[in-house]
Amino acid sequence: MKSDSTFQREVKDYWYPKYNKNGYPHIQQGFILSPDRNKEFDPFILMAEDWFKRGTFSDHPHRGFQTVTYVIDGRLEHIDNAGGYSILDAGDVQYMNAGWAARHAEEAYDDDLIHTLQLWLNLPKSLKHTETTYQNIYVEDAPVVNFEGGSIRVYSGEIAGVTGPMKSLVPITMTEISLREGAEYTHVLPENHNSFLYMLAGEMAFGDNETTITKTGAATLSFYEEGSETNQSELKIKAVSRSKVLIYSGVPIREEIALGGPFVMNTMEEIKEAFRDFQQGKFGAPAVKEK
Template structure:
């Protein structure tokens, strides 16, 4: 069994932004989307209401984790929900998503949003949203810790997310001095992000603190583990997914395989093919 080492690690850097945005950091840079296949980018945002009003998407999926505050979602199919800290929303943009993600009232919302690519034959699938509340994601206990499974199958515990293209997302809680070998498919791209505390990860014991990121080596088909060690009480998010291996063209809110397909997406949006503007519900 492959015991994974890290192949890259870094500390997220942040920039201050004008209101209603507040602060932003790139956890995964879009400049490295080919190396992180099937993951396109991951952004960490603090924002107020009005930052992410009505906008379109096509050709990929998003996984939004609420770190703190309340996140309001509404879309032009009539969907509406409010997510709290620890909740996750999965979206398959598919062929034509149009929605908004807003802070509730005067909240300052803090989120992590991961963009997950879709294969060419799934880029025009139906738009779909799913909320996974923190108390709906199953957990299992480990020595001096706990694992919460939002998506995927980890050690026989299955997360509830019904994604079009599969991925694994877990949150690992470790007490000071605890360690855990997280099982993952060896061929999957995998990375972690430290939500709180200090840890070392991988067989090479790379040290990470709050907002630290590590990408792990891949292997052939079969099983593998990622070693997580807590220096202090620690919370770590781990994501994994199978590389797609197709050309990627990205433009604004669209991710396709060619530049021509990106331009067609813009034409379709301006022609009204993404439907009417999404409106807040009951506010």
């Protein structure tokens, strides 16, 4: 039986990813969210952390999900076959709805070594054939709320009295919280949102249990799965040292998932269909930079 009091979140599980040194040009990669645990992370499928040079993620297709790419360092060049082109810097985010047929390239700009986090966010079956769209959220356009001992930057969702600019088809929250050593903050999220965090820097203690997590650590949080979008939950945070954390949340979709290379569908037959459609040219021309 749930009481009328505000749901207090705790760290449910936490881990530190292992990184593979792949060599040039894909220098290093690790899974913050491993795809083999996608049911646990629903609506999130995976999150990859990559360090790469130009030539790693050239022209490639996607179908059936969304991506949220956060630039940690370097310059990320985006090219898509609808004529889109942009360069993102540290702190910028790109949202993509792959929908029916995305075809794009994500490259290190010039001779940069780029460092990114890319989150794969599922789409429900009813939205897997929607129009492909891209949205750049530049760091200066994501509202910041300052408080004693730190600040919170809101990329997506209604958090701390402001609304992030990301226009996700499946509503999520995405925030970056920075704290000075010893500072405390209570992060408020809808109680029915599944949520995870990733430590960008420092060390923080989370929840009444004060579970400590340091840089590169990731964690899932407890939530009230049968709760309401309108009821809030709280996560208590205390900075053990000067720290920065990314926190994401979203409502579980609760549908079967089939993963196949760059495609995320509900069945393996749909995955095969996506490969056939790509091979038959239904995703359009390659994504290359116009000279």
